[in-house]
Amino acid sequence: MIKIDNARKMYTDEVKIGPLNIEIPKAxxxxxxxxxxxxxxxxxxxIxxxxxxxEGQIMISSMDVSSSKSNDLAKIVTILRQENHFVTRLTVRQLAGFGRFPYSKGRLTREDEEIISKYxxxxxxxxxxxxxxxxLSGGQRQRAYVAMVLCQETEYILLDEPLxxxxxxxxxxxxxxxxxxxxxxxxxxxxxxxxxxxxxxxxDRICAMKDGQIAAFGTVEEIMDPKLLTDIFETKIEIIEGPYGPIAVY
Structure with missing residues (x-):
């Protein structure tokens, strides 16, 4: 479980995030x-x-994000940022191998190689x-970065705009x-x-945010509400039932 307790980030008096309070279930x-x-x-x-x-505290499983050792934290959570500044002379396999660093410290074992091949x-x-x-194309390169993240074999995976x-x-x-x-x-x-x-x-779940606050958190059915989404995005949104579930129409 990811538990956020009164977390705040202050940029200026006008620009601030929080306080954030939420529990995101495991799996x-x-x-x-x-x-x-x-x-x-x-x-x-x-996170x-x-x-x-x-201010505040963020717990991932039983680890305090702020005080845990980096190498210990890297074995339970990995994050892929939106901006990927890649080195062009890396191969896909070399990049994926970086995901094993918390375990191998740069010396890949046979087990590491098997994990890399799996993903x-x-x-x-x-x-x-x-x-x-x-x-590579943009899509292929994005998959290579996701492979690196998966090779870290953490229980929690954080992705900033993977699309x-x-x-x-x-x-x-x-x-x-x-x-x-x-x-x-x-x-x-x-x-x-x-x-x-x-x-x-x-x-499985959606957390909707607005103005640095958590506006709503729940199942897809709970969040795909036209009144709720219209308020969050400040534009009229209707919900229709599609073949695979609810669809937002702007």
Whole structure:
């Protein structure tokens, strides 16, 4: 479980996040949605300890994010930021291998290599594993970064806009992969999403944010409410029933 207790981040008197109070259950897929500037990425970065909070406490499982040793924390939670500054002379397999660093310290064992191969195969990257990152398409490169995250084999996976710069077909493919990760490997995935309908189709729970606050948290059916979403996004949103569940129409 991820438990956030009165977490705050103060940028200025006018720009602040929190206090945030929420408990995200273990296992399954949870999406953070909300308009630009709502505090989604800031919240994710605080959970992943890439951004210090000014007040409050965040617990992941039994670990305090602020005080736990980095190497211990890296064995239970991993985070993929929106901005990936990749080194072009890395191959897909070399990049994925970085996910084993908390365990191998750079000296990959046979077990590490087997884990790397497992996730490269899972993400259909086997034919690309010896290709350099700058030789890949945006979608292929994004899959390579997700492979690195999965190779860390943490129970909790944090993703900041994993569909960024992907077209619709690649976005569907990525979400199918992530849904399978939650189902097949029993991982807890928390991701920032801009597209409400992708969040609704693939998530178990949705956390909606507005103005640095948690506006609502619940099941897909609870959050896909036209009045609630219209208030959060400040534009009229209707909900229709699609073949795979509720769909937001702007």
């Amino acid at each position: 399954g897929f949870t999406s953070l949605i909300g308009p630009n500037g709502a505090g989604k990425s800031t919240t994710l970065l605080m 992943g300890r890439l951004l210090n909070m000014d 490269i195969d899972f993400l259909d990257l086997t034919d690309l594993e010896d290709r350099y990152l700058d030789e 960024n710069n992907l077209d619709v077909a690649r976005s569907v493919q990525m979400m199918e992969y992530l849904r399978h990760v939650a189902n097949d490997f029993g991982r807890t995935i928390l991701t920032v999403m801009h597209d409400i309908n992708f969040a609704a189709k693939y998530s």
